[in-house]
Amino acid sequence: MGWVRRHGVTLFAASSTGLLAAGVLAWLLHGGTVADVLWAAAAVLGLxxxxxxxxxxxxxxxxxxxxxxxLALAGALAVGEPFAGAMIAVMLGTGRLLEARADARARRDLSMLVQRAPGTARRRVGDAVVEVPVDAIAVGDRVVVAAGEVVPADGHLLTRAVLDESALTGEALPVEREVGEDVRSGVVNAGGPAELLATTTAAHSTYAAVVRLVEQAQASSARFVRLADRLAVVFVPAALALAAIAWAWSGDAVRAVAVLVVATPCPLLLAAPIAIMSGLSRSARAGVIIKGGGALERLADGRVVLFDKTGTLTVGRPQVTGVVAGEDVPAAEVLRLAASLDQLSAHPLAAGIVTAGAVGDVPLPLPDEVEEVAGYGIQGRVAGRAVRLGKLAFIAGDEPPAWALRVRRRAESDGSLAVYVGIDGRPAGAVLLQDPIRPDARRMVRALRASGIGRVVLLTGDRADVADAVGHLVGVDAVLADHDPGAKLAAVQRESAAAPTIMVGDGINDAPALAVAGAGVALAARGATASSEAADVVLTVDRVDALADAILIVQRARRIAWWAVGVGMAASLAAMAVAALGFLPPAAGALAQELIDVLAIAIALVAVLPARTHTVTLSSDDVATAQRLRAEHEAVLPVVEEIRTVADRLSTARPDLGPARRLAQRVQDEVLPHEASDEAVLVPLVERALDSTEVTAALSRTHAEIAHRVARLR
Known part of the structure; x- marks a missing residue:
């Protein structure tokens, strides 16, 4: 019985089509009576x-x-039009079958996410590795992920790993992750065995949240689809009235049957859901989970976008932006020792320092005698040396050196955080951290404007000076700072009174604003939060420009749905008028309606096909080239940072130009070749990707300016 229920549409379509074809064959062989019986059987089956x-x-x-x-099937049988009845049955069966197949294709990308969730995990217990149900994984467990396996829970990497993150991000190439980096459940281990420390259970992990979002997306229908249902219901009495008028005017019941045959509103009923589900599917492929068709409609309607700052327009994780060395210890050694000690720290800044220090093939040594000093910092021993990290008073006491005071002023002016480092009882350096603006933020704002967004607002609880700086760099229209959750809610309500709104955020404090906005968008690339539960749309990729792609996709899906419905319904209405005038008999009307259905569904299926998006796709060779250039860029950053350090130490009283001369030589030997490589390789790459030479003009001018400034130092 279950098999029949699952395949009932296919059985009905095949049976009705088979009976119709057998009747046509009998008719061709001059077996008119047999043909009428077969067609009548198909009509009865359809009825x-x-x-x-x-x-x-x-x-x-x-x-x-x-x-x-x-009524059409019953009427065809009553007036002796079995062929028309058989055609109606075939039309009904093939229409339902096309709908089921198209819906299954549109849902495939969503369902694949659900089907690949892991059922078991490998937990390290002492020196042994034990396979356990995935639900048994607890926070703090050491989890081993073999090659080809799906990561079962969110965690911090304890070993380096190569991961296939395409299921969550859409990125086809494997990504290398270093020790200490966060890893999300649902990604696949594309390298050797990797080990991580679980920070969530499987039930509360990123992938489990994505699965729940997918189920919500599959369960709801769009306002457009519901509108289609209502329009179809209005269409029924209109069709019945026209059939009655045709019968009363002509006195021929066959005309009424002909009107009913072409009146089935299949284009309205089938095309709209197919186009909407196709939009959901393509958005999921781009890393954007939309919780059903209603959310899709509201996202497509949006004209004002409000962004939270931290974690939305900014990266949301402090990253090392500079290392300042004191008098005796090189900057690289300061960072290495600081990162080694921070491996056992739970402080929010520790992960950024560890990630910056764990570069290269040499592993960081594990610290001993580690002690957290509440409110001040952390201390311990690394490779036999006493190391301290924390506030300036914790490192230098009441008389900090001059370089430390300069670092403090620099941090205050830049909006950075300074973590001071002491080695063997002496101040040795400082690590500067910032929450940088996302590299795709400004491009995303421009893309939103190109998609029809008329106003972009930065809405944040941060202080005004920081918010204004971010807003200026990103290119928003207005900045609303110092807003707590209640004030954010009121601001969204004010904006919603003027135009349909989209609110984008990632924190618990954004949940009320997300819930009240026309469409709430949450960033959940690093795990599920209250914001993702309150939101209508969830980005599972750690890129905000995916939102601009999603808006393009849903606008296109809705536009195609209207085209499919409009073309199909216009053709049906025209056929009904022709049938009412007596120029379209029931049999021919059934054939015409079948063609109209196929046409409408074919138009709706266009929404499944790839189309223009804002995101530029690079070839694998270009990606490899860009990654190589980025590695070169990061390699010369210490030289650039040294320029500030050397400049700070210069004095007009008794200048020591030795460090400046050595630095000038390093800039000549290391920085200039990198700039030349960027100009020769990166600039053409960007021009090919964006199909424009204008976009790289500023970059080329910068390269020329750097070369000019360095030449003046010779």
């Missing part, structure tokens, strides 16, 4: 199927347009 659909809708207390099919 039974239609009555079953109508009964199911009535039990759900939902309006149904299957009443048109029931």
């Amino acid at each position: 039974g199927y239609s009555l079953w659909l109508l009964g199911a809708a009535l039990r759900r207390r939902e309006p149904s347009v299957d009443v048109v099919a029931v």
